[in-house]
Amino acid sequence: MNVRTLCLGILAHEDASGYEIKKAVEDGMFAHFIDASYGSIYPALTQMLADGHVSVREESHPGKPPKKVYSITSSGRTALRKALHVTARQDKFKSEFLFQALFKDDLTPEHLAEAFEGQMEYLHRELAQIEECRQQAEPGSGHMFVNGYGQAVLRAAIEYMEKARGELGLQPPGPARDAAE
Amino acid sequence: MNVRTLCLGILAHEDASGYEIKKAVEDGMFAHFIDASYGSIYPALTQMLADGHVSVREESHPGKPPKKVYSITSSGRTALRKALHVTARQDKFKSEFLFQALFKDDLTPEHLAEAFEGQMEYLHRELAQIEECRQQAEPGSGHMFVNGYGQAVLRAAIEYMEKARGELGLQPPGPARDAAE
DNA sequence: CCTCACATGTAATGAGTTACATGATTGG
């Protein structure tokens, strides 16, 4: 999968500017598929415009800089469907945090604790983000399945981390550390 | 994290050739951190040899081509510890399968089923692989934590997938499909 | 005035993958 396909997917959901696509990928409804930066999104949009997969219109909202809003065309929908049908690259459960955990005995206790709490925070943040998206998702839509999957996996990870704190020789953190929940 | 650090980690565990490192990353004890192909492993080894982080010896086992077995040096251990201490890139739960699932209504039922069963097979394969590794891991080692994490996450994913089959409009597959369990 | 959020884009760089190139040895 590439950034072009990701953009098509987002535009199939709703019209958006390059900036809005970035936000959706960073934080929003499309945060759990692949990464994309401005440096890949804008060129992808330009190329797809040339290919006829998307169209643009300029929109000016008072009090904001004008933006280029892209819409997917029927050619774009065809391309998306085609891209969806090539067997996706297999997923990979890969984690740099786990690599650090593997060498727990080579890390200072402080650093191990930092890595652990960092991962914890990450897991909670992702879970909160998914719960937020879940409210906007229509019942029966693909988003519901995707969010459910994410929740199941993140909750299992959090539960295991909680349980394994002692195994790594870590004390539970002080009461007021993560007030987000 | 990069391939150099990955290689150092593997060599900290035991001496290995480039070929053996590839196997460990593909299938073995080091399968859940980052990817690495021959095209990145061999150059990494060459570079680290020049840096003094590893040493080589040639080994010939009768009936097999000779191989270059690398060992980590004390300089290499220092480099590994240093690399471990720079805050790792944050993990990302990203999945191309989920992207396909998101557009379930744009896929043919056959293709959706194929993607779903492919993911299922992948999850079971990974889980089996971890269970295999678990037997070689020493109690209390980082491997135990890592394998536990992987198991927890994969089991949650499998459980959710099983539960969600109906939600995607899929029937359970025929009895004899995945005889591995 | 300054900073932040909004908004678009390009060029250099980097870190890897893929494909290529080669070769030994075993087993069918």
Next chain:
DNA sequence: CCAATCATGTAACTCATTACATGTGAGG
């Protein structure tokens, strides 16, 4: 003899990231 596994390595290429470059308007 041929395919598979073991084994090492390089060069071209891909694709995205990072840093750069620019500009608007709101709010403190």
